[in-house]
Amino acid sequence: MVAPAVPEINEEILAESIDARTDSLASLRELGPPDLVHLLKQPVRNAGKQFGVYHHVTGVDASSSASLAAYINTLTYKEFGHSATTKTVEGTYCCYNAFSRVDMRVHAPFPGSVESYAVNDRGERLKATEELWLETYLCSVLRAYSYADDGTGETIRKIIGVRRFNPVTNTETEHRFLSAAEQLFFRGWTLGSDSVVQVPNIVSNHLTTGLLKYFQTTGRYASGINLFEKLRTQNTEVASLLAKVLFMGNEEVEGVQVLHSALKESAMDYVMLDTQAEFLLKKAESALTPESKEERLRMALGCADRSTIAAPSEFGTWARLAQVYVAMEDWENALTILNSCPMFTYQDKDAPVMPEPKDVILPTLPEARLDEIDSEPESRYSEQVDPSLLNLRAAAYRGTFKQAYSILTEMTAKIGWDQLLKIRSNVFVMEDEYRVEKQQESGLHPYSVKRTASTDGLRGTPDPTAPNGNDDAASEVSEEDKEKEAQAPEGEPIAPTLTPNGDIEGLERPPSAIDPDEAKKDKENGDEEHFTRLNNKRLCERWLDSLFMVLYEDLRVYTIWRTQMAQYRAQSMQYKKSAEEWEILGSLADRLQHTDEAVEAYRACLSIRFSPKALSGILKVFESNRNTRETVAATIRLVTWQYRWYSEFSPDLLHTIRMLIEDEGAVKVRSIIQATNLPQNVLDLTHHYAALCATFRSSGTEG
Incomplete structure (x- = not known):
């Protein structure tokens, strides 16, 4: 190579x-x-x-x-x-x-x-x-x-000008890596952790994240099991990591036994409880009967609920509990728990801070030359982009906010925007109803017990400091929209009308929830203690209230796009966007969990110029649909693009090749790669990934 x-x-x-x-x-x-x-x-x-x-x-x-x-x-x-x-x-x-x-x-x-x-x-x-x-x-x-x-x-x-190599290329270097990891394992927490972990510990830190990523990428589960078995004898908490690797390797019975045994010793280990909840949640998704699904979700709920008690300040435990409620279609509790999630400021990876360079030289080797990829940089910078697409704030979300937004979009995809707003108004105190109730209510009812969003979300009990009410208007659908829906052909998107202020008819702007700071200030001043209609509602955290507005903006842009597309098709006209705009629209549809529309936008982008982001988005669908030839074709181009920009190693692409080989066999995958109508120098780059799988004796490489 x-x-x-x-x-x-x-x-x-x-x-x-x-x-x-x-x-x-x-x-x-x-x-x-x-x-x-x-x-x-x-x-x-x-x-x-x-x-x-x-x-x-x-x-x-x-x-x-x-x-x-x-x-x-x-x-x-x-x-x-x-x-x-x-x-x-x-x-x-x-x-x-x-x-x-x-x-x-x-x-x-x-x-x-x-x-x-x-x-x-x-x-x-x-x-x-x-x-x-x-x-x-x-x-x-x-x-x-x-x-x-x-x-x-x-x-x-x-970061400009980074060469990326694979640090572990054979079993000998693997042994050196795992030996070093074993010696330094119990100091791993000093390295810090992912941005969604509030407090690093011996099983949640950058070292354990890297180890799990390595085992997932290479499929070297036996090595991982061996490592964590040895470390577990020194500390019971390592059982959660051992179970995760066992689950990766489809050793589910043994993984459950490991967790069961370890939880007897440490019943309130939140990582082990969360690992159980995650496993049960996945098993519920693949359940064959409604009864089986319900039983697994009930068990997952118990584990997730207990993990929030064990670690009330960790985002991951609350997010998992919210996911369980979403899977159970208990929307009010899902929203309540989401509101209880502790949010952390995203801490990005350490990056070089360098002076302005005098010159930058970015050479290309002949081995990475491919016409469709070579033309990509020049065309990118000449494209026009609609400002409304550049201002979508959700695209910049990272860490806890990105995960919370994903849970919110999953709920929207399942029940629709109108229903989500209705549930929101049932759960949280809205600004309008708070103002009305404040004017009407004159009686005072003192409460001395201090509550928190976390404990309320956990126990499901009312917050006496939070006013209550109902805003049915949030979920009303206009008669005009109902008429449009009745007249629209089946499967055809309804064409909402743009209003003078730029909103979409049929897509309601979310009303504001009351600012928690204002409500608390009222209480401190003695202006508000108890509103009879509102006493079972909660105060919506400002970050979640903001997420609703960001989601509305995403839905608004998405609805305009789909409406215009339908109108152009009805008139047999071509709907034109730049490649950059199609890429953004694909990402938008992806965020909103509209997979078919995301693929449509990504394909439109690729028809104009090469885009690794668009091709990666389509690759995920190819993989889930087990479309082997399309997966190989996409992977070859992504490997080549990476190599063009000095990276010979991507764990995700290596994992894709490994899974293809596991499903289809190494001989068939190599044959499909070789049969692709691309230059041999390009094919050799992907053959290198396949050779790595053979070196590690991955499943499917035998014979």
Whole structure:
């Protein structure tokens, strides 16, 4: 496999990239940024003039100074940007150790001896010990998975000029990785955790996330079971990780037994309870009878409810409970529990903060040349995009807000917008009814017990501080809309009418819930203590109230699009949008869980130009429908696009290939790849992924 090309970012001032990295060490909070590789070069004919170039990289073996020096040495033979007119004088490799919060550095002059040292957040040099190298190696593997692209290209576009390699390519490197993970496992919580976890612990942190991602990607479940079996003897909590890997490997009975046994020792371990709830929820989805589904959901509810008691400040436990209620079609409780979710500010991955470069050179190797992909960058920047599509706030949601929004859109997809508004007005105090009740009510009824949204959502008991009422108008459908629905052909979308203020008739704007701060202030002032009509309602958290308005904007744009599409088709006219607009519309339909419409938009985008995001969106549908040939064709193009932008490794694409091989067999998959009407150099890139599966002896590669 030929290594990806080497991007070169030219510095304005010599070594300013290294200085900038040193300055940023004190602000790093997660696993750290990708590794930095800096090269000092000089023209062949002018030894007195030197300049610096750099790029970033993940997945390089960082187990010793020798392995990093070896990487630097490979770059001396790849003189892309300045061809043969320059030579490399020295190189510096910087790799962050998130355990000890130091930057490990290797300085390799040509010729000369290699020097290695560590730099702390004060810029001081420290000795590079074996323990520091062990920590650094493990962090480098975790970063390779954390900073890998999922196929959509969004991660690749975040940081310019990053080469991505697979850190674990065979069983020997796997052994080294898992050995390091075992030695440092109980310090993993110090690395931090995903943004949806409030407090990292020994089973919820970046190390365990990376381990589970590795086992899911490669299918090396036996290795995972072996690792967690050993660690479980030291701490019972590890049973949740062991069960997760057993479930991955379809060892469901043993996984349930592991959880059952561990919960006898630690009955209030919220991760184990949540793992049980997640498993039961999935089993309910595949239940063959309504009775079986109901029984599994009832058990899932018990586990999820108990996990919120065990960890009331964690988002994941409340979100799981809300998902169970959605599956049970208990919409009021689902909305109540969603309102109780603790929301956290999204903490993005550590990213390099570099000075403005003098020049950027992004070469392309012949092995990654494909006409439909090569034309993509130029056409992207010339496209016009409707401002209303650029202003959809839901597209920017990350972390807890993204997950909460997904639960809300699932409810909307199942019961419709009007019904959701009606349930909302039944559950929460709306601003209009609060004002009316406040004017009408003069009696006072003191309550001294303080309540919280979390405990109320958990117990399902009324909040005496929350006024109550009903807003039936929120779910009313106009007579005109009913008439349109009756006249519309079956399966044909109703064409809502645009009103002067830009709203859609038939799609009601959500009324505002009362601001909790205002209601609490009224209570403190003695203006409101007890409104008889409102005493069983809750105050809607401001973030959830905002989510309803964001959902309305998504639905509004979606409805306009589908209406216009129907009108154009009725008149046999072509509905025209730019590729960027089609990509945004596809993402919008995806968010709203309208799969067919998302695929339609993504296909329209791809008919104009290549888009990894659009193709990834369609790939998910191909995979779920077990459309082998279409899945292979899409994967080949995504692998090539990734390689074009210096990434030879995507865990998600490797997982796709592995599952294809598991379902169809390696011989058939290789034959389908080879039979595709694309250049051989492009096919070889995907063959490389298939070869990895054979190296790991994945299911389906035998024979």
